Amino acid sequence: VTRPAASHRLQRVLAMVPWIAAHDGPTLDEVCARFDLTRAQLAADLEVIFVIGLPPYTPDELVDVVIEDDRVWIRYAEFFARPLRLTPEQGLALIAAGSTMLALAGAEPDGPLARGLAKLADVLGVDPSQSIEVSLGETRPGILETLQRAVRDRRQVRLHYYAYGRDEHTERTVDPYRVHADEGAWYLLGHCHLAGGERLFRVDRISTATLLEDTFAAPPERPAGDVFNPAPDDPRVVLELEPGAAWVADQYPTEARQELLGGGLRVTLAVAAEPWLERLLVRLGNDVRVVDAPAGSALAGAGERAARRILARYGV
Amino acid sequence: MRLEPWQLGEGEPITARVRIDGPQASWAVHHLGQSAVVELGAGGEVVVELPVTNISAFRSFVLSFLEHAEVLSPADLRDDIITWLREIAS
Numbered sequence: 001v002t003r004p005a006a007s008h009r010l011q012r013v014l015a016m017v018p019w020i021a022a023h024d025g026p027t028l029d030e031v032c033a034r035f036d037l038t039r040a041q042l043a044a045d046l047e048v049i050f051v052i053g054l055p056p057y058t059p060d061e062l063v064d065v066v067i068e069d070d071r072v073w074i075r076y077a078e079f080f081a082r083p084l085r086l087t088p089e090q091g092l093a094l095i096a097a098g099s100t101m102l103a104l105a106g107a108e109p110d111g112p113l114a115r116g117l118a119k120l121a122d123v124l125g126v127d128p129s130q131s132i133e134v135s136l137g138e139t140r141p142g143i144l145e146t147l148q149r150a151v152r153d154r155r156q157v158r159l160h161y162y163a164y165g166r167d168e169h170t171e172r173t174v175d176p177y178r179v180h181a182d183e184g185a186w187y188l189l190g191h192c193h194l195a196g197g198e199r200l201f202r203v204d205r206i207s208t209a210t211l212l213e214d215t216f217a218a219p220p221e222r223p224a225g226d227v228f229n230p231a232p233d234d235p236r237v238v239l240e241l242e243p244g245a246a247w248v249a250d251q252y253p254t255e256a257r258q259e260l261l262g263g264g265l266r267v268t269l270a271v272a273a274e275p276w277l278e279r280l281l282v283r284l285g286n287d288v289r290v291v292d293a294p295a296g297s298a299l300a301g302a303g304e305r306a307a308r309r310i311l312a313r314y315g316v
Numbered sequence: 317m318r319l320e321p322w323q324l325g326e327g328e329p330i331t332a333r334v335r336i337d338g339p340q341a342s343w344a345v346h347h348l349g350q351s352a353v354v355e356l357g358a359g360g361e362v363v364v365e366l367p368v369t370n371i372s373a374f375r376s377f378v379l380s381f382l383e384h385a386e387v388l389s390p391a392d393l394r395d396d397i398i399t400w401l402r403e404i405a406s
Contacts, residue, residue, distance in 0.1 A: 140346060162343050167382065169339055207342050275382065283376045285400055307405035311381045314398055 012037075013045050015101050017052075018113050019064070025071040049074065091124050094286055139186055139203045146209045148189050150176045154218065157190075158210040162202055165273040170194060175216035177205070191216070230255075230270030237277065237299050238292035241265045245287035248280070266291070271299060278306035320348075322377055324367030332368045332393050337361050337384040344381070363388065371396060 016035055020026060022200035026133040032042050053062035064075040086094065098117045102109060105180075121127065123158050150157045152217055157176055162169050172194035179188050186203035236255065248254075256268040271277045281288060281303030323329070336344045338360025345353055348364055355363035368374045373395055378385050387394045 116388050129360075162339075166341075203347065205343060237397045267349055278382060282379045282382070282401065282404060305403050307381055307401040309404060310379070311398065311401050313386050314394070314401075316398055316402070 008051045009045065009048070011101070013048055016045065017049060018111065019108060020072055021074040021076060022108075022112050023295055025073045026067075027071050028067070029070075031072060043180065055235065086120075088121075088124060092126065093125065095121055095124070095309065111167075129241055135254065143206055143209045144179070144186060144203060146211055147179050147203065147206075150211055151179055151208075151212060154215050156212040158208075158209040158212055159201065159206050162205040162207065164202070164205060165276040167273075167275040173212070174199075174201070230272060232273050234270040235294045235297055235299060236268050236270055237290055238266060238268050240269060240289045240291050241284075242287040245284045247283070274302055277302045282306050320366075320377075321373035322368045322370050324364060324373065325371070327369055329367035329369045330390060330393065332366045332390065333363055333365050333388040335361060335386045335388055336381060338368060340381055340384045342384075348355060350355060368393065375400060 009306050012035060016031065020031060026050065028039060028042060031037070032039055035042075037045070049063055051057075051062065055061070066073040066075070066103065095117055098113055098120075100232065102114055102117070107189065108114065134210040140278070147157065149155075154175075155173050159172050159174055160169070161172060172192055174188070174193065175191040176188055177190045177198075179186065181187070188201040188203055190201070192199040192201075230253070236254075239248070241264055246263070246265050248267050248269075249257055250265050252269055254269055256266075256267040260266055267297070277299060281290070288303075290300050290303070298305070333354070338357070339361050341362040344364065345362060348366070352364040352366060353362050354365050357363075366374065371393065374393065378387055378397060379400075389395050
């Protein structure tokens with residue numbers, strides 16, 4: 001599981017636990033439908049919930065999950081019943097996090113989480129709807145609205161898009177399937193006629209979006225995926241990261257990671273476009289080393305070549 | 317007020333001037349805000365001024381443009397980038 005995927009999963013589990021606990025044994029299919037999951041994903045999530053608890057992890061300190069006759073029950077561990085003594089800052093942080101949970105797919109706007117947050121907000125004397133401003137990423141005026149309308153009406157859009165990873169500007173026609181926010185940025189998922197396949201676009205890199213008259217068939221329903229889904233034939237590189245560059249393993253999907261003596265990491269990353277790797281390598285400098293790259297590819301020397309090109313710009 | 321990573325340092329900010337090429341300028345200005353732009357070229361390139369208190373974050377931002385951006389001044393920040401790149405290229 002990559003770190004971004006783990007983050008999504010944690011959010012989902014946090015929304016799922018109170019909903020299941022508040023309902024008297026919903027069926028597994030009902031939970032899957034509510035949280036947009038496959039049964040395999042649900043089974044994996046429930047395995048995580050089994051081990052939520054406090055030391056010494058005795059049965060009374062663990063969340064109890066019971067699956068019987070295709071139905072599931074969750075009973076909270078005893079620590080949930082103990083009174084919390086929150087500072088005002090902790091309370092405000094809890095309201096912020098809880099409000100975010102309420103915005104997730106499947107959360108109940110009038111459920112136990114919403115009621116608990118309302119009580120907490122009342123004690124703190126804040127209005128949760130006004131006290132916290134959450135920015136989901138800036139976009140150019142009108143573009144997000146155009147895309148949302150195109151998704152709703154199933155109309156194609158013409159985009160002028162800056163592909164950051166490939167460092168190129170393109171014009172492309174897209175069948176827009178879904179607009180969603182992730183990690184502080186807006187994304188458009190759709191079928192790109194230029195690429196001939198499904199692609200994910202960052203909305204803040206779309207400089208113009210024109211709504212077209214052409215329509216398209218409804219896309220197949222499926223759970224939301226990760227922001228970056230590497231193709232099987234994307235080349236892989238193995239990087240050794242100094243401790244100061246370990247954030248790379250948290251920010252990008254890593255397919256393998258190994259801790260090194262001294263606090264560094266060895267990670268395997270998929271490379272969808274060489275400029276993306278060049279950027280990473282020149283930004284990290286001596287904190288990164290490419291220790292393996294596909295034979296015959298230019299990726300092993302990507303950092304050095306990019307550095308020389310940039311130096312040439314400085315007249316060096 | 318939103319603070320950029322290159323503002324998350326201590327001390328008095330240094331004003332850095334950076335030229336960004338036309339094709340990348342649109343995205344950069346959208347991110348930085350029009351108020352950062354001090355020059356606009358005929359080819360769409362821009363010169364922006366940024367208050368810097370965190371040099372490593374500033375360097376990382378500028379290098380994310382690869383060869384499409386150049387630190388014009390001050391000399392210390394320009395030299396910092398050159399020294400950094402020479403170590404990678406050697």
